[in-house]
Amino acid sequence: MRKAISRITASVIIAIILIAVGLLVVYLTQQPTGTRTTPYTVATSSPTSTVSTQTVSTPATKKIKVAVLFDVGGRGDLSFNDMAVLGAEKAKKDFGVEIVYQTPRSLDDMVPLLESLSKSGEYDLLVLIGFLWTSPLNATADKYPNQKYALIDSTTGVVRPNEVDVVFREQEVGALIGVIASGMAQSLNSSIVGAVAGMSIPPLWKFHIGYLFGIKYFEKVTGKKIDLIWQYTGTFTDPQAGYKAGWNELEQGATVIYGLAGLTHVGMFNAVIDWNKQGRGKAFAIGQDASQEWYAPQYIPVSGSKRVDVGVYDVIKMVVENNWRPGILSLGVKEGGVGVWDLDGVRYFAEIAYETGKLKDLTPDQVVKIVNETRNKYIPQYVWDIVNNLKKLLEEGKIEFKMPSNESEYNAIISALLKGDLNAALSKGSV
Amino acid sequence: MRKIFLEEAGSLYQRRALRYLLIFLEPMTAFAIATLINAFILYLLRYDPLEVYSVMFLTGYSDIHYLFIKSSPYIATGLAFSTPFLAGIFNIGGEGQLYVGALTALLASYVSRNFLISILTGSIAGALLSGLIAFLRVYRNVNEVVTAIMLNWIMYYITSYIITVYIYDPFAPYQSRPVPREAVINPDLMFIISVFTALIIYIVLFYTSIGYMMRVVGRSFRSAVYSGINIKRIMILSMMIGGGSAGLGGALIPLGTSPHVLDNTMSALYGVGFMGIGIGLLGRNNPIGIIIASIFISGLIIGGQNVERIIGAPPEVVDVIIGITIVMLAIPYILRNILAKRGVYI
The missing domain is CATH 3.40.50.2300 (Response regulator)
Known part of the structure; x- marks a missing residue:
């Protein structure tokens, strides 16, 4: 038994020597270059x-x-x-x-x-x-x-x-996406759009108001009736719940579904992908916050943006320019804080996804190409015209959205919008 | 055939001196080897090992309260692993027992507004959950590792579900309502409670007949049977002490750590139970050793967070370094255990 122990000690010593020699070799052969490849x-x-x-x-x-x-x-x-x-x-x-x-x-x-x-x-x-x-x-x-x-x-x-x-200002991105979703539904000869939302909390109320406003605005301009299926899943972290909600809406005839539930709406993406692949019909999903087109560029042609990068840049700028304004800094279309991701944004996120191994089957270039083709095919120019008109109104500050402070106020705005009273959602200006 | 290696070396005092020397020498050597391996890895990744280590050690142990906050749950989950381990049960369910302890303590704090009642509720819940695992092991011969791992995930999702659906804060729906102000405890008390628990378990293990019986069951099942120890009862008891300790650790997290809430991904709880296994082995399954090991590892984790800010290495690099350190420090103990099974004691 004494032999067995010495064998173990010997192998430990050998291991140490090997490591030491390895270190030495690397140190001698490779001069550390100043730049790190991180x-x-x-x-x-x-x-x-x-x-x-x-x-x-x-x-x-x-x-x-x-x-x-x-x-x-x-x-x-x-x-x-x-x-x-x-x-x-x-x-x-x-x-x-x-x-x-x-x-x-x-x-x-x-x-x-x-x-x-x-x-x-x-x-x-x-x-x-x-x-x-x-x-x-x-x-x-x-x-x-x-x-x-x-x-x-x-x-x-x-x-x-x-x-x-x-x-x-979530209402503003919601409104732009509402118009685009309605336009895409029209291209698919459908008049129903959907949304899979997280919990019924103030930020989601704002999205709901904006999205519905966009849909009704589209209705008003084009005269074509569009219906909205809005569904709260009660969670931001459960893809399974998102899948069920998404599938449910597809069965009710929705052709374009807006994801507003974080991880939950990734399940909705999967539902839309399966719906298309099983040949049940053509349907699209829309992402939110970051550009999510890379997840399935054939089926997710658009994402609404929440430009955290703009927010970070703006607050650093405030400090650099010695122009500190405490309180709330609200970012909307005017400040470039929200909007619709352009192809450069799509490419940026596709590249990160590619580097981190989440994007497997396609290259970032292919993603951008597919997204561009899908957008050209299913979002006609008249839709972009409406979007740009709305954007202009927001940029020039001619209209501003209300901030619902409690649930009854939120419900009141929604029911007024459903009746076609667009101005009920606005605190300034009218359309 | 069986030789007790140390017994051959010189007089009683020499043997004793050698044994104490080994206690210090062993972890030192293991740590030195870990440092060498880490230095090599850091070098390959083009970071200065000296710089990384100095950030970890200089910033890790400077804030005593942070160290208390971090190490208290680790002490508890370390005990949750070690106590059953001494009685021959492998408790990998510390994670699930931690979740259930945290959740029930949080719920109890809403009702009772008293920290003592909350902590007790958390501990009892943890003990009951581990008791279930031990019961299945003893009376139904279900492997405790399988049960425990499954229960970990069941408890994870139940806790997450209850936070998201029932006790969420309406102003911040991604987290629970905070612990009432009356039930909040400060980090010092948090640390004192966990150290006190470790000391009690130490006394129970090494100075009472129950503790003796537990160790006999763990060391030699047959001797325990032969000497008439009620093995089933002892195994369940040791597991319940462990589970109670994990539940206590879970209870301390929302009660003692600002902002006194649980978020719906339970970021503050996740992994603390599994870390307990490493802590337990690092502390040589001795409650006093576990206290030391917890403080040591907590400091590394705290200091490791700053490596990203000061040096620019991604947090995953630090995780690798801490992981290697724990594994290397645990190896001598595991090796000795394996050798002991073959009749060699060093």
């Missing part, structure tokens, strides 16, 4: 950032440092976190600010992380991505009045001089 540094090219540093109006005595704190899960989510990187890298290029990223491990790591970063005072701005940061920010912001915070896509409901909450 996605973090690849995205920026140093020449551009040095050039643009000079364009900053104030003489850079101290470089502005911004920390972007992701939602749990971090990069590669093909949604909020990746969009935040897009915006932050653009700000880095344009303003020469220093950007760092950090992913909290869980909801419970957010408060300690905020505390330690705020205490250090090292960063001029902390950008918090996603609604999960709402409660942690509420618990921290008052303690550090000198630390600036920006919360993206949520609001704490408290106005603080050191906090800006970036929110998006």
